[in-house]
Each structure stands twice: as C-alpha cells, then as structure tokens.
Amino acid sequence: MAHQQNASSSGQSSQKDDPRPMRISARKEKRTSSTSGTSHIMVLRRRSSNAVVVEPQTVAESPAPAGEVFGSAATPSLDGSSCRYALRRRRSLQQKDEEGCCASSLAATADDALMEPSKKRLKLDSPGEARNNGAARQSLGYWLPSSDGSCFVDTVPDEILLKVFSFLLEGDLGHCASVSNRFYRISNDVGVWKALYQSVFEYTTPLYHMVTAKFEFREPPRWKECPNAWKESFKQLRHGVHVRPRRNKLYEGQKGRNLVHFDRLETALRFLETRQDKEKLIFLHAGHFYPEPLVIDSAVQIVGAAPGPHVQRKIIIEQSTETTLSFVDGANGAYLGYCSVKFNPDKNSTVPHQLHYAIQVTENATPVIDHCSITSTSIVGAAVCVKKQTANPKMKHCSICDCENVGIYITDSAQ
Amino acid sequence: MIQLCSNDDPPVSFTVPRKAVELSKTIKTMLEDLEGFDMEQTPIPLPNVDAPTLELIVKWVEQHQDDPPPVEKPRVEDDDSDDSDADDDQEPEVVIPEWDKKFLPTDDEQKNQLFKLLNAANYLEIKPLLDIGCKYVADKISGQTVEWVRDYLNMENDYTPEEEAKLKEEIAWAEGL
Numbered sequence: 001m002a003h004q005q006n007a008s009s010s011g012q013s014s015q016k017d018d019p020r021p022m023r024i025s026a027r028k029e030k031r032t033s034s035t036s037g038t039s040h041i042m043v044l045r046r047r048s049s050n051a052v053v054v055e056p057q058t059v060a061e062s063p064a065p066a067g068e069v070f071g072s073a074a075t076p077s078l079d080g081s082s083c084r085y086a087l088r089r090r091r092s093l094q095q096k097d098e099e100g101c102c103a104s105s106l107a108a109t110a111d112d113a114l115m116e117p118s119k120k121r122l123k124l125d126s127p128g129e130a131r132n133n134g135a136a137r138q139s140l141g142y143w144l145p146s147s148d149g150s151c152f153v154d155t156v157p158d159e160i161l162l163k164v165f166s167f168l169l170e171g172d173l174g175h176c177a178s179v180s181n182r183f184y185r186i187s188n189d190v191g192v193w194k195a196l197y198q199s200v201f202e203y204t205t206p207l208y209h210m211v212t213a214k215f216e217f218r219e220p221p222r223w224k225e226c227p228n229a230w231k232e233s234f235k236q237l238r239h240g241v242h243v244r245p246r247r248n249k250l251y252e253g254q255k256g257r258n259l260v261h262f263d264r265l266e267t268a269l270r271f272l273e274t275r276q277d278k279e280k281l282i283f284l285h286a287g288h289f290y291p292e293p294l295v296i297d298s299a300v301q302i303v304g305a306a307p308g309p310h311v312q313r314k315i316i317i318e319q320s321t322e323t324t325l326s327f328v329d330g331a332n333g334a335y336l337g338y339c340s341v342k343f344n345p346d347k348n349s350t351v352p353h354q355l356h357y358a359i360q361v362t363e364n365a366t367p368v369i370d371h372c373s374i375t376s377t378s379i380v381g382a383a384v385c386v387k388k389q390t391a392n393p394k395m396k397h398c399s400i401c402d403c404e405n406v407g408i409y410i411t412d413s414a415q
Numbered sequence: 416m417i418q419l420c421s422n423d424d425p426p427v428s429f430t431v432p433r434k435a436v437e438l439s440k441t442i443k444t445m446l447e448d449l450e451g452f453d454m455e456q457t458p459i460p461l462p463n464v465d466a467p468t469l470e471l472i473v474k475w476v477e478q479h480q481d482d483p484p485p486v487e488k489p490r491v492e493d494d495d496s497d498d499s500d501a502d503d504d505q506e507p508e509v510v511i512p513e514w515d516k517k518f519l520p521t522d523d524e525q526k527n528q529l530f531k532l533l534n535a536a537n538y539l540e541i542k543p544l545l546d547i548g549c550k551y552v553a554d555k556i557s558g559q560t561v562e563w564v565r566d567y568l569n570m571e572n573d574y575t576p577e578e579e580a581k582l583k584e585e586i587a588w589a590e591g592l
Binding site: 152153155156157159160163164165166167168169170171172173174175176177178179180181183184235238254255256 | 509526527530531533534537545546549550552553554556557558559560561564565568569570571572573574579582583585586588589590
C-alpha cells in the first residue's frame with residue numbers, strides 16, 4: 001500500500017506520493033491525507049462486517065507490520081479509552097507535550113507512532129493565523145505553561161498578545177513597552193505599527209521627514225539603523241493635523257491617542273495659525289477639496305496622504321473663481337507636496353481670469369512645492385505664477401500639464 | 416452532536432451540536448478530514464483545554480452557532496462613499512456584543528480564566544471569540560498607566576532603573592502629542 005511508505009516522511013510529501021485520488025486534495029492541508037484513505041477502508045470494513053462485533057483496532061493493527069502502523073498512525077483507534085486521538089496544532093509541536101516527550105516537528109508523526117502505538121494521534125493541521133502574519137511573527141515562541149501559575153500572562157503565546165496590541169493605539173503601546181521586556185518586544189512589532197500607521201496616515205510606504213519641508217517615501221529597509229520604520233515615521237509625523245472628512249472618530253476622542261482632526265482644509269489652516277510650539281503640518285487625506293481661495297503666509301506644510309504609489313492623484317484642491325493657492329510674504333519654509341492643485345473656472349463665466357492661477361507665489365515667499373500636479377483649465381492666465389523678484393519657490397517633481405494656456409508665468413523680475 | 420473532552424483526569428466531556436462546534440476551524444477541518452467516520456460516537460479530546468474553559472467555549476459556540484458567517488469587509492462606518500481603496504487593508508472594527516460582554520470572565524479573580532479562554536480560542540481557532548477577548552483586554556489596558564497594566568496583568572517589572580529611564584525617553588513622544 002502506497003501510504004505505508006510515506007508515513008515516515010513529513011505530511012506534505014506523503015500526499016504527493018499517494019497515488020490514490022484524494023477527495024480532500026484541493027485543501028491546503030495535506031497532512032491527514034493518508035489517514036483518510038485508511039479511514040475509508042476501515043469504515044467500509046466496519047459496515048460490511050456488521051455481523052461480527054467489530055474491533056476496528058484489530059482491523060487497523062493486527063495485520064500490520066511496523067510500516068502499517070505508520071500508515072495508520074492517525075487513525076482513531078477505537079480502543080475504548082475515552083480519548084481516542086489527540087488534536088493538536090502543528091505549531092504546538094515545538095512545545096513539550098503532556099507526556100514530556102519533546103517531539104521535533106518533523107519526526108513527530110513517526111516518533112509518536114513508534115513510541116505509543118496504541119495511543120494514536122491525528123496531526124490536525126490548522127491554518128493558524130500565525131502563518132498569515134508574515135515572517136516577522138514566525139520567530140515568536142509558542143506558549144510555555146508557567147511553572148507557578150501566578151503570572152497568567154506568561155501562559156499566553158505572543159500571537160495572542162500581538163492580537164491584543166493590535167487593538168491598541170500609539171500612546172497605549174508606549175505604556176505597554178514600559179511594562180516588561182517581553183511587552184517591549186511585542187509592542188514594537190512591525191506588523192502592529194504598520195497597521196496602526198496606515199490607519200492614521202494611509203501611506204503604503206513610510207514617509208521620511210527629518211527636516212522642515214522635506215518629505216520622502218522610503219522603503220523600510222532603507223531606514224538606516226531603524227528596525228521599525230513605521231514606528232519611526234509615526235514619530236516624525238506625529239505633530240501633523242489631519243484633514244479627512246467624516247473620520248473625526250478615528251483621530252479624536254480615543255484614549256491612547258491625541259491627534260488633531262478637521263473636516264476642512266481652511267479650518268486646519270486657521271487652527272495652525274494659532275499654534276506656535278509645534279511644527280505646522282497638515283495631512284490632507286484622499287478627496288476632492290473645494291476650499292475658499294487659500295493664502296499661505298507662514299511655514300505651513302501641507303502633505304497629501306493616501307495609499308498607493310500615486311498619492312498626488314488622490315488629493316485634489318480645486319477652485320473655480322480665484323487663485324486656488326497663494327504663497328505670500330511669510331511663507332518661508334512652507335511646503336506643499338503630494339497633491340494636485342487645479343484652477344478650473346466655469347467655461348461659461350464671463351469673469352476675466354488672467355490673474356487667476358492654480359498656484360501663485362509672490363514677494364518674499366519661498367515655498368517648496370514637491371510632487372504636485374498643477375493644472376489650469378482657464379483659456380487665459382497660467383497654472384503657476386511667480387511674481388516679484390523676491391519670490392523664490394523651489395519646485396521639484398511637479399507636473400504642470402493639461403493647461404489651456406500657459407504653464408508657468410514668471411513676471412515682475414522674479415527669478 | 417459531537418463530544419468534546421477536556422484534558423482533565425478523568426476527562427470531562429461535553430456534547431455539542433455539530434454546527435456549533437464547527438465554529439472552531441480546528442475541529443471543523445478535522446471533522447471534514449474524517450468524513451465517513453461516525454463522529455457522533457467518537458469523543459474528540461482537547462489536550463490543551465481544561466473543563467471550566469471548555470465549558471465556556473461550549474457555551475459560547477452554542478450561543479453563536481446561528482451567527483451569519485463573517486462578511487468579507489463589512490464597513491459599518493457612516494457614509495463612507497469616497498475612495499473605497501483607502502480602506503482595503505483595514506480589518507473591520509471589532510465590537511463586543513452585549514451577550515459576550517456578560518459572558519466573558521471579566522471579574523478580577525477570573526482573569527486567569529479569561530486568558531485560558533483566549534488560549535483555547537486560539538488553539539481551536541475560533542477567531543471571533545479570540546477577537547472579542549483580545550479586544551476586551553485591549554480596551555481594559557487602553558488609557559491606563561504602566562503600573563496599572565502591570566498590576567492588572569499580575570506582571571513583574573523586569574527592567575533595571577537605567578533601562579526604565581532610557582525607555583521613558585524613548586516613548587515620551589507618544590505621550591505628549
């Protein structure tokens with residue numbers, strides 16, 4: 001019988017070697033496959049030999065040389081003991097089992113069968129969540145019963161604590177880190193922070209921000225000497241206020257979180273006018289915004305926030321009657337990044353739009369405009385206007401296109 | 416009906432409707448693999464679960480056996496019409512139902528039992544039970560001081576004073592946002 005040979009190898013290969021078509025072969029887990037083959041045979045015998053008082057144990061074992069025992073190792077032996085087979089998760093094999101035999105996970109099936117042929121086990125594999133959680137969690141230990149039972153948290157595996165921590169917010173994780181060394185390790189889990197970060201900032205890649213007016217997406221491996229880029233980025237961006245319509249509850253009013261949220265860009269800007277002690281930073285989340293004409297006269301940084309590689313496409317700031325965004329005197333250290341700015345006048349309007357732009361930079365303003373897409377659909381005027389000698393915007397990675405008339409208009413001896 | 420046995424000596428067995436017991440993915444998979452056996456006659460031993468915990472598990476699965484299976488991504492949040500891909504990675508929010516709030520062993524002297532229950536739910540892969548249990552613990556911890564958490568979870572402070580000082584510095588940013 002084919003399934004006899006493969007029982008000593010691991011479950012996966014036994015499925016491959018088994019020539020019989022398996023009913024359950026579509027399933028991910030193959031460990032029990034040779035078992036069910038045996039089971040069927042056994043069941044058939046039981047039913048066809050009704051007259052005899054069936055002793056399935058004999059059926060399974062008596063004609064069996066050692067190999068047969070392997071093959072049927074997972075067959076429930078209906079030997080009258082109340083526990084016919086043990087149900088265990090594969091990962092728990094790393095742990096000492098109740099009998100004190102420390103089974104290596106690979107050899108377990110065969111070993112168990114050899115050592116205790118009468119007490120048979122079904123190695124039931126369960127698609128445990130640990131498997132889905134990526135490499136970061138694979139190294140985590142399984143539970144070890146505490147010796148004295150006084151600290152019940154010691155009996156809980158890391159994966160459960162990870163789940164608990166996944167419901168916590170940044171402030172709570174800080175507290176948990178201070179509880180003990182084990183909590184420190186788990187509370188710094190990359191997966192926990194990534195999920196937390198992405199629920200707040202939405203970015204697919206952590207945004208690196210060390211100096212004013214500089215923001216750059218940086219893949220986690222490029223965060224030098226930083227084991228948890230998500231956490232570090234959260235820390236760098238923590239002073240930002242969030243403009244994300246109808247998501248107030250996510251940012252405010254929760255224990256363990258102290259972030260500021262607004263539904264509208266204008267109110268966020270007004271709030272920052274009064275804020276002196278912290279950097280002025282606004283995260284403008286995905287959406288189409290039609291604010292009043294915006295005038296920036298301080299070191300406000302506005303950064304688009306959305307998942308995916310083309311963040312700027314998902315945040316659109318639009319105006320139809322006046323210049324959408326003006327940087328004026330005082331806007332030194334101002335920043336606008338990762339969004340689209342549009343001036344989109346009504347086609348039928350008779351108002352002259354020569355002096356209306358998507359972005360206008362005037363005297364003494366030196367903003368950084370980075371990763372923006374700037375458009376004007378007006379048939380006159382320009383998308384960007386830089387005016388006066390002391391106006392000195394730095395524009396990087398911007399696309400100025402789809403304009404009906406002029407892209408950039410530099411006037412009044414601006415440089 | 417399916418019989419489940421605790422790991423006690425002698426084992427305590429519980430008889431549970433198959434539908435209820437199948438809320439445990441671990442047992443469900445096993446029953447599927449053993450199709451053809453008369454599982455009604457075959458008690459299933461659970462070597463990691465003691466009788467009081469198993470009793471709780473049985474109570475919970477019987478209560479929830481008729482729950483609709485979890486929908487893929489139920490966003491219960493209000494008018495969330497914009498930009499659907501913004502929330503693709505987010506797990507649906509876990510809300511503890513009223514019945515479960517009363518069900519969970521939440522008294523102080525039952526904390527040990529609560530964690531045994533979480534262990535068992537994890538082992539038996541009863542995800543909704545694990546979710547609400549972990550959510551309960553998280554809610555409990557949230558907004559509390561370090562000392563309170565240590566006290567609640569009966570944990571020792573294993574930091575040296577130097578480590579503690581360094582740590583305080585390290586996590587200060589999350590405090591004073």
